[in-house]
Amino acid sequence: MLAKIQKFIEYFITYRGYVKVLLGLKNTIIIAVIGLLIGIVIGTVIATIRVVPKYKVLPRVLDKFCDFYVALFRGTPIVVQLLVFYYVFFPLIGVQITSVNVSILVFGLNSGAYVSEIMRSGIQSVDPGQMEAGRALGLSFSRTMWKIVIPQAVKNILPTLGNEFIALIKETSVISFVGAADLYAAFNYIGSNSYEFMVPFLAMALIYIILVLFITLLIRLMERRLAVSDRRH
């Protein structure tokens, strides 16, 4: 075992394996962070369409479209979505795009579907009296949503959004399917060169665990801060 660790360290440092690991880590974090931000924007828009009163035709059509969108992205594995976008969709429309950018896009679209459900339950957890009071003051539905309901909804769902972020971090382990440099690609590279896979993959598991624990800690801190402000309010 000691020899294996020594070999790993040798390849990690002398053969600059750490550069690939750092690149993979960077991609993982970029894709998860930007993906979640895109997901929050898309998810908020979808959740708002979901709760808008459906007297008119337009909201009803949009609602059906959202149904379709959410079913599509929740009903297929993210690997399949990645492959379809990278090897089918973009070539068909003749657009060149890097594998990292495709991953960001697909992770954003995918988490948009999940965040929309989270956000909808968040919006529904806000007392309907808040919307009533806003509307009674003459504020429009969207203005009341934006200024009053969504800020309270986001506060309620922050822990769930944190879980979504952790899920995204973990799911980035599939982006090497479209050739993007991730942690798997980095450690696989070290393994293939040193003919020794045990330690590299153990190290990979450790990095994921540390990453997830670190994010969990951040979420805890954020929740505690919100709880403090709740008491002070």
Next chain:
Amino acid sequence: MIDVINLKKNFGEKEVLKGIDLHVDKGDIICIVGPSGSGKSTFLRCVNCMEDPTDGQIIFDGVNIADMSVDINIHRRKIGMVFQHFNLFNNMTVLENIMLAPVIYGIKDMRAAKKAGKLQAKKTRAEVKEECRKEAMELLARIGLQDFADAYPSTLSGGQKQRVAIARALAMKPEVILFDEPTSALDPEMVGEVLDLMRRVANAGMTMLIVTHEMGFAREVAKTVLFMDDGRILETNEPKAFFNEPKNPRLKDFLSKVL
């Protein structure tokens, strides 16, 4: 100022309002009493179209606001509403609660004035905000809560919350304020402070429509008292006659139970 003409409201099959007529003049203080489930809240909520009437008209300043094609938000600015459960915005401080709508409308009006080329109306956003802040602070001083400007609603007592909610309605300088059982959710010891404030608002000449179970308050402050039962107004009178010589048997029965 307001004319309600043959107002009907159904929820599905259920007829909740069965033809209500009411004329409200500027400065009127009308109290609405009646058993629970008789449609009082529904009626009040139809007046500012929080519920869309099934049939009939709500003429407010000459416009039928029950017509779905009018921009209801323009008219709601002029119709304040105070709720049983206060409904203060939980994510905002007391001051922000009061300022929110005035700032939004102040900026909107300023933009409109600019477009119309009225140069003297030119103000910056900051000036509009500062003006609204000052007025909000004056309102808070009037209700004795200036020290709570930066507090969040969750730290206030029920009575304080309702006073802030009334201030929030007043900040829009409305033509009329609708009150839906403003003291029903309060602990008994806090009812007084809210009724006191409502009395002061009434004395300042505000037009008010008040659904209430506070018969003493209705007798003292109202110009007219209405009795609603089963989706209809069964009796309308000035308070003295209303309480001393009720005519409708259902009203007699109701008063014998609550007085």
